Amino acid sequence: MKRILQMMQKEFRQIFRDRPMMGIIFIVPLVQLLILAFAITTDVKHIKMSVVDFDKSAISREIINAFSQTERFDIKDFTQDLHRIDNDMRSWKTQIALVIPAGFSKDMQRGAKPQIHISADGVDGNTAGIALGYAQAILVKYGLENNSPDVSLTRRISLHIVNMVERMWYNLELDSQQFMVPGIVVVLLTIIPMMLSAMSLVKEKEIGTLEQLMVTPLRKHQLLLGKIIPFLILSYLELAIVMTVAILLFNIAMNGSYLLLASLSFLYLITTIGLGIFISTFTHTQQQAMFVAWFFMVFMIIMSGFFIPIDNMPGSLQAFTYLNPMRFFMAIIRDIFQKGSGLSYLSRDSAMMTFYGIIIITLAVFKFRKRVS
Amino acid sequence: MSEIAVQTSGLTKKFGDFVAVDQVSIDVKRGEIFGFLGANGAGKTTMIRMLCGLLKPTSGEGKVTGLDLYAESERIKQKIGYMSQKFSLYNDLTLSENIDFYGGIYGLNPTDIEFKKNQLLADLQLTPWRDKLTGTLPPGFKQGLALGTAMLHDPSIVFLDEPTSGVDPSSRRAFWDVIYQTASRGITVFVTTHFMDEAEYCHRISIMSTGKIIALDRPDNLREKYKLPTIQSVFVHLMRQASTH
Numbered sequence: 258m259k260r261i262l263q264m265m266q267k268e269f270r271q272i273f274r275d276r277p278m279m280g281i282i283f284i285v286p287l288v289q290l291l292i293l294a295f296a297i298t299t300d301v302k303h304i305k306m307s308v309v310d311f312d313k314s315a316i317s318r319e320i321i322n323a324f325s326q327t328e329r330f331d332i333k334d335f336t337q338d339l340h341r342i343d344n345d346m347r348s349w350k351t352q353i354a355l356v357i358p359a360g361f362s363k364d365m366q367r368g369a370k371p372q373i374h375i376s377a378d379g380v381d382g383n384t385a386g387i388a389l390g391y392a393q394a395i396l397v398k399y400g401l402e403n404n405s406p407d408v409s410l411t412r413r414i415s416l417h418i419v420n421m422v423e424r425m426w427y428n429l430e431l432d433s434q435q436f437m438v439p440g441i442v443v444v445l446l447t448i449i450p451m452m453l454s455a456m457s458l459v460k461e462k463e464i465g466t467l468e469q470l471m472v473t474p475l476r477k478h479q480l481l482l483g484k485i486i487p488f489l490i491l492s493y494l495e496l497a498i499v500m501t502v503a504i505l506l507f508n509i510a511m512n513g514s515y516l517l518l519a520s521l522s523f524l525y526l527i528t529t530i531g532l533g534i535f536i537s538t539f540t541h542t543q544q545q546a547m548f549v550a551w552f553f554m555v556f557m558i559i560m561s562g563f564f565i566p567i568d569n570m571p572g573s574l575q576a577f578t579y580l581n582p583m584r585f586f587m588a589i590i591r592d593i594f595q596k597g598s599g600l601s602y603l604s605r606d607s608a609m610m611t612f613y614g615i616i617i618i619t620l621a622v623f624k625f626r627k628r629v630s
Numbered sequence: 631m632s633e634i635a636v637q638t639s640g641l642t643k644k645f646g647d648f649v650a651v652d653q654v655s656i657d658v659k660r661g662e663i664f665g666f667l668g669a670n671g672a673g674k675t676t677m678i679r680m681l682c683g684l685l686k687p688t689s690g691e692g693k694v695t696g697l698d699l700y701a702e703s704e705r706i707k708q709k710i711g712y713m714s715q716k717f718s719l720y721n722d723l724t725l726s727e728n729i730d731f732y733g734g735i736y737g738l739n740p741t742d743i744e745f746k747k748n749q750l751l752a753d754l755q756l757t758p759w760r761d762k763l764t765g766t767l768p769p770g771f772k773q774g775l776a777l778g779t780a781m782l783h784d785p786s787i788v789f790l791d792e793p794t795s796g797v798d799p800s801s802r803r804a805f806w807d808v809i810y811q812t813a814s815r816g817i818t819v820f821v822t823t824h825f826m827d828e829a830e831y832c833h834r835i836s837i838m839s840t841g842k843i844i845a846l847d848r849p850d851n852l853r854e855k856y857k858l859p860t861i862q863s864v865f866v867h868l869m870r871q872a873s874t875h
């Protein structure tokens with residue numbers, strides 16, 4: 258126990274004396290939060306739109322007009338060719354397409370269920386989601402303005418964009434910051450603990466102090482706990498700072514339990530610190546460790562649903578995300594923030610995350626040897 | 631306390647097919663200054679690492695302070711001091727913090743550590759540097775501090791791997807004075823070096839080439855045996871002989 262405290266004291270002294278490290282731990286996350294939150298998530302405007310009007314009726318023109326009047330959408334193209342839309346989307350010329358099928362107005366007058374197709378480019382899933390939300394809002398309003406007693410229009414459209422509906426439910430103002438900022442919290446709780454633990458252990462390897470520690474009676478678990486505990490404490494400090502900024506500056510709604518968030522964060526931190534230790538066991542220089550950690554990080558972030566919603570990924574890729582512990586924590590944190598979900602709703606994701614946590618930390622501890630290689 | 635500090639027979643370390651240490655058998659007596667000579671890559675560091683429990687031997691037997699290399703490597707660690715080829719104190723801690731840390735890791739109590747710290751810093755004339763960062767210390771002083779720190783827990787053997795590489799000649803002599811004092815207190819010193827003049831200061835030396843010991847004796851005996859004036863020339867002679875075989 259005394260030896261663990263010795264290690265911890267030494268670790269804290271080194272971290273607080275290391276200016277660049279302090280910067281990485283405390284300044285970078287805030288900058289990241291500010292940049293990401295403002296850059297990615299401010300309102301989406303001037304979405305490039307293609308319109309296909311097979312109906313060519315007064316109603317269809319009115320609908321198109323409603324889209325052209327808002328600055329959210331810029332109609333770039335009128336066409337009768339559906340293939341062209343496909344090509345335009347691939348070449349980034351259009352982001353969303355509005356297709357009014359022939360017979361739309363007739364259906365509407367007859368009181369049958371009229372259909373409108375909207376397809377959005379899912380590559381930038383976040384923008385797509387927001388664009389779909391705006392489109393839906395316009396169509397709903399259009400229906401109401403017309404005093405149409407037939408609400409089936411909205412219902413039909415809703416059915417086409419089921420994902421959107423589900424999300425808007427909890428994020429009513431469609432303010433994507435509410436969605437992105439909790440995601441950034443997850444990203445930070447991934448990068449910082451993983452980098453800290455990998456870099457700190459590899460640095461000791463590089464300068465030779467790890468070898469020195471290995472010839473002392475310090476046991477492996479004492480050495481590792483002496484490293485892990487300070488990183489845990491720092492990560493929680495980090496979490497507290499970032500959450501304070503998120504809530505006070507971005508007015509992010511935190512609807513869930515702080516205790517639950519802290520407890521599940523612990524499980525996730527064990528995973529990311531474990532990854533860092535694991536990386537340190539097969540790298541020899543800080544550059545190598547940085548590179549490998551960066552690789553893990555990019556994979557984890559892309560496959561977590563942070564930028565690209567997992568539902569928008571091809572099926573095979575979706576299956577791949579189940580290998581990613583961050584995927585589960587991303588879902589958990591967003592649910593806690595936005596829906597205020599309790600543990601019973603999060604049990605499946607939590608169980609998966611814990612499962613990975615146990616595997617990773619066990620592997621890391623097992624691979625970490627009190628011998629040189 | 632056994633009179634034999636280090637004893638090995640047929641100690642071997644292979645990295646894959648490569649034999650870094652090949653069937654080495656030595657006996658080192660308590661209080662002896664035992665020198666390990668050899669060209670780059672001869673296997674000196676590998677040998678020391680096995681004796682310190684940092685590497686598991688591939689085969690052979692070994693005892694350090696009477697404790698078995700395989701079964702009792704954790705107990706060996708309490709009884710030995712080790713200075714690796716790299717400087718192994720924390721540059722971003724002060725001298726005082728480094729001593730506190732290593733003392734604590736060896737389980738010494740704070741009053742003992744404080745006492746030893748004051749004594750060590752005074753011996754090295756580093757008392758004014760006490761609260762300066764270790765990284766700012768001139769290289770000549772670092773070696774002495776590292777040795778002192780590696781011996782806080784009063785080990786019965788110290789393993790020094792090229793302790794004087796990169797150190798100026800006068801600091802080297804000062805360092806060897808410390809080694810002599812250490813040995814005179816009954817502590818065994820196991821030291822590797824590239825410097826042939828340092829070999830002359832050892833009680834016994836072993837010369838290693840590609841993992842094998844090709845000569846082991848007192849420096850004067852070796853000079854006599856090969857009828858050469860210095861260990862330097864004995865070494866060159868042996869190396870030439872080894873390379874023609």
Ligand SMILES: Nc1ncnc2c1ncn2[C@@H]1O[C@H](COP(=O)(O)OP(=O)(O)OP(=O)(O)O)[C@@H](O)[C@H]1O
Binds near residue numbers: 648673674
């Ligand atoms: N972990 C390892 N894996 C593979 N080969 C190794 C390993 N460690 C050492 N070697 C090889 O074993 C040989 C002996 O290395 P060692 O470090 O013991 O030599 P040395 O006598 O200490 O040399 P130097 O004077 O350069 O310090 C070298 O050829 C080295 O490349």
Ligand SMILES: [Mg+2]
Binds near residue numbers: 791
């Ligand atoms: Mg060496």
